[in-house]
Amino acid sequence: METGAGDSNEVIGGTDASTPAVEVRTLADLARVAGVSAGTVSRALAGKALVNAETRERIQTLARHYGFRPNQMASKLRSRRTGVIGVVIPLGHEKRQSISDPFFLTLLGHLADQLTESGYDLMLSRAIPDGTSDWLERITGSGMVDGVLVIGQSDQSGIIDQVAANYRPLVVWGNYREGQVHCVVGTDNEMGGRLAAEHLIASGAKRLAFLGDTTGIEIDMRHRGAASAAKAAGLPLAHIPINLATTEMGPQIKAALAMPDIDYDGFVCASDLIAMSALRVLYETGRAVPDDAQVVGFDDLPMAAQTMPPLTTIRQEIAGGARVMVENLKARIEGESTDSLAMPPSLIVRRTTRA
C-alpha cells in the first residue's frame, strides 16, 4: 500500500491543457505575465476600483488560471491584521494531558462555527500553565492573532486578569466574579448548583452528595450553590472530589460509593460526564434510579438525553454563549468595551429525578 503522490510533473485529472509552464508564486510573477506592475495586481485582486475594470477582470482570470494565491504571511505583516483568533484551553489543574472534555470540545465546535462565519480563522493552543503568566502572553504577544478566546479559567483567573489589563481583545468562558478585570461569558454556576440541589431536595432526597473536584472556580461555584441550598434546607451535603478526566472517573466514583458509612440518595454532579458515570455505578451496585437514588447532571450535552434513564440536568447555553463570546471579541477588537455576561442556567427535568 503506497501513496505514490508522484514527484513527476504528469498532469492529473484528465486533459487539462491549461497547466501553466511558468510558475506564478508571487504578485511580481503574476504582474510579469500580466504585463503590469505588482501594485496593480494587488489592487486588482483586492477588487479596488482604482484599476480599470477590464484590466481587473483580466488579472483575476490570470490569477485563477495560474492558481495564484497571495502569501498570507506577507499580507498580514503589511496590513497588521491577521484574521486569526487564538483559542486557548488552559489545562491548569488537570493532570491529564489531553483536551478531552466533551463540554470544552462542544464549545470549541460552536466557536469555530461563529468565527468562520465572521471570516476569522481559529488557532488552537493547548496551554499548560507553569506558574508564570507566560502561557497566555505567548499567544497574545505573538503578533499572530487579532484576539484571544480562553475556554475555562481553570485556576488561572488571576493571571488572566493580569494579561487582560494590557491586552484588550480577550474574552473568556468561565465564571464571573466581582471585581474581575477580564471580560467573561458563562453560566451563573452558583445558581446552577443551587437549582440542582433544590430540585433534589424538593423531590425528597435527604442525603446529598456533590461529585466533582472543586479546584477550578466554575465547579467550586456549583458546589457553593448546592451547599447553600442544602444548608437552607437543613440537610448535609458531602463533597466527593472526582477528577474530570474520563478514565479515572469511574473507579473514583465506585470507590466513593462503596464506602458504606452513608448511603446517598441525591447526587449533584459537576458535569454530565460525571453523572453518566454515577448512573453506571449506581446501576452496577444495584441501586435503582430515580427510586433509590436521584442524580442531576450539569451542561446538558446532547448525550444527556440519551442516557438511561435520560438525565435530569442543568443546561448551559453553549451555542448562545459562543455567539456572545465572538460578538464581544469583535467589539473589543474594534476598541469598544464589553460587559461580562453570566447566563442563568435552566433545570431540565428528565428521568433521573422523581420530580
Added chain:
Amino acid sequence: METGAGDSNEVIGGTDASTPAVEVRTLADLARVAGVSAGTVSRALAGKALVNAETRERIQTLARHYGFRPNQMASKLRSRRTGVIGVVIPLGHEKRQSISDPFFLTLLGHLADQLTESGYDLMLSRAIPDGTSDWLERITGSGMVDGVLVIGQSDQSGIIDQVAANYRPLVVWGNYREGQVHCVVGTDNEMGGRLAAEHLIASGAKRLAFLGDTTGIEIDMRHRGAASAAKAAGLPLAHIPINLATTEMGPQIKAALAMPDIDYDGFVCASDLIAMSALRVLYETGRAVPDDAQVVGFDDLPMAAQTMPPLTTIRQEIAGGARVMVENLKARIEGESTDSLAMPPSLIVRRTTRA
C-alpha cells in the same frame, strides 16, 4: 456588571516598579535600548552561538524585562516556515453547519496534543465544499501553514487527490482505497463492518439492519463490510440511512423502527452515537437489549462504555491514528514520502449483544 479593564495606565498587580517607560515593540527598539544592532538582537534571542554569551544573556534579560516578543508574522515570512498545521474538517454531505460529531472532536483533541508536542500550532478550518476544489487549496496555497491534516474525506476524495498531487505535506484521516493519491490514515472500515455483522450473526441475529447514511466513503465501506458478511450467511441486511447530525437522529431512527413490516433483531450502527440513539428508541418501544434485539456500535468512544447496557462496538484506534497522522505529516514536510495506513479495528464485546 462590568469588566472595567481600564483604559488608564494605572499599574496593575502591585508595586511593579519595572514597568518600562519606552515601548519596545520591534527588534530595532530592543536593539536601541541594548545598544546593539537589530541583527545581533535577533541572533541573541534565537540563542545562536555567534553572539557573545554575555551579550546574549543581557539581551535576553532585557527582552524579558520589556515583555518583548518578536512578531511572528515577520519571522514566518522571512524564514518561510510558519510552524502552523492546518486542520480541515470538510462538511461535504452534512447538512448541519456545526462541527459536532464527537468522533471528529475526539480525534481533533488528540491531534492537538500531538501537534503541540511537536511544537506546531494548529489552525482549524471548517470547510464547506461547494463543488470546486477551492476549499482545500485555499488552505494549502495560503502560505499560512506548513502542512495540512484533513479529518474525514466526506465525499471529497477526488478533490483531495487532485490537491495531493501537487501539495505534498497533506495527510488525511479516512478510508484507504486502491489507487488513491493522498496519504490516508484510518481504520479498515470494511473489516469493521464485517466484524460487527459477523458478531451479530454468530449471536443469533437473523433480521439485520445497517443504520447510517452512506454518502461518506467511510460509512459506505462499513456498510459494504456488513453486507458481505450478511450475504455470506445468507441473511438479508436492510439499509436505513440515518443522518449523522445529532438532532435529527432520534426521530429518524424512531420513524424507521416504527415501520411494522420487519422487526429487526440485529443492528449494525455506523457510529456509537447512532447506536446510543437506537438503544434509546428500542427501550422506548419496549424491546429488550440484547434479548429482543442486539446492537453494535462503531468508534468505541469513551461514552460507549457508559451506555446502558454498555455498548458492544467496533473500536477505532483514535489516539494511535492521531500519532501516525502527525508523524507522517512531519515526514512529508521533510520531503519524505509515507505510506497510507489502514488499521484493523477490533470488536469490543459489551452487553448489547448476546455473544
Added chain:
DNA sequence: AGCGGGCCTGCAATCGATTATCTTGGATAC
C-alpha cells in the same frame, strides 16, 4: 612592527504584499 586569523557585531538585502505618492497620456475646457 606587521600580519594572519578568530571572534563578534554591524550592514544591508531579503521574504511578498500593500499603499501613498508620483507619472503619464489623453480628454476636456477656455
Added chain:
DNA sequence: GTATCCAAGATAATCGATTGCAGGCCCGCT
C-alpha cells in the same frame, strides 16, 4: 493652442525579523 484635470498605472517605501557578508578588534606569532 495651452491650461486643467482625470483615469490608470508605475514607483518605491513599508511592515519586522532573518541572515550572508563584510569589517573591526584583539590576540598571538614571527
